[in-house]
Amino acid sequence: MPEEPCQCPDCQRFYREHDRLIRENPTLRQQQELNWAALQSFRTLAGRVMEELQKQQEASESAANATGPAPSVPGAGAVADQAGEQAGEPDAVQQAMADLENINAHLFSIEALMERIFDVRVPEEVEQKFREVAGELAPDPLNADRLRLNRLLHQTPDLPG
Ligand SMILES: [Zn+2]
Secondary structure, rough: OOOOOOOOHHHHHHHHHHHHHHHHOOHHHHHHHHHHHHHHHHHHHHHHHHHHHHHHHHHHHHHHHHHOOOOOOOOOHHHHHHHHHHHHHHHHHOOOHHHHHHHHHHHHHHHHHHHHHHOOOOHHHHHHHHHHHHHHHHOOOHHHHEEEHHHHHOOOOOOOO
């Protein structure tokens, strides 16, 4: 007996998303475009955020240098408190920057590998096979037959979950 796939909310959301991507991109060409766009948008966004954080850090560093050592005048305690509060953040931000840098390095490697995959073109009859299989793997959930089948399944008591 085949093992039942996990039905927790996270997995169900994943199955839905997975099936939607097949249904809406049922050819090799479309899968290539979809995955390339997903990879590029991830890289663009993460890279831009990293740049912004770097700028932010440089600005706050040069501001700290310009101010010099904190003068010991009345009220300096408040300034020191404020600086201490902000000092808690840069650690987390610095960690995030290192993590993002890692992610971008991995995405760059994946891109180099993916380029090969995306060079491939297949004849229309093979694309037609893709569409057929996509229809079997991820049928339209609003399809009348599918709705009827779902109703039948949900009427079955004590379905193993
Ligand atoms: Zn799960």
